[in-house]
Amino acid sequence: MRAMVLLAHAGHLDHKSGTVHALGLGWTTSPTPTPQHTLIVFVEVEWSEIGKPFPIRAELIDSDGNQVAQTEENVINARRHPVHPKGTPVTIPFIATIPPLHLKVGERYQWRVTIAGEMHEDWLAGFTVTDG
Known part of the structure; x- marks a missing residue:
């Protein structure tokens, strides 16, 4: 399993096409309070894992390793599309x-x-908090 984690100012998951529409992708600094933002994760799973549920969650950690915030735990599932070659x-x-x-x-x-x-x-x- 592999994962790519990105930050965006805004994002929307199109369930039908399985794509993410994002604005302001890849920011690395933010004022405080941070504006509402979107955490985007692309998870790549092996063919043999199609149909299996995968619990997913994220936690925000400060530089001392302390948890500051977290997302609710969700479950993602890999679906096979007809265009995917077997394997x-x-x-x-x-x-x-x-x-x-x-x-x-x-x-x-x-x-x-x-x-x-x-x-x-x-x-x-990751990102760094600035004063404005």
Whole structure:
């Protein structure tokens, strides 16, 4: 399993096409309180995992490793589309809308994602809080 984690100012998951529409993708600094934003995760699973449920959640960690916020736990499922050749990996998009957060200026934060109880070093998106 692989995952790519991104931050956007806004995002919408199109369930029909399995795509994410995003604005302001890839930001790395934010004033405080942070504006509402979107955490976007693309999860790639193996063909053999199609149809299996995967619990997914994210937590916001400060530079000391303390949890500051978290998303609700959700469940994602890989679906096979007729165009996927047998045996190819399938990508599952997931988004979470994050409300404004009052965070400390000058601090670095990371959204860390856990999928089916697994967390990897690169399953994160970080940002630094500025004073404006």
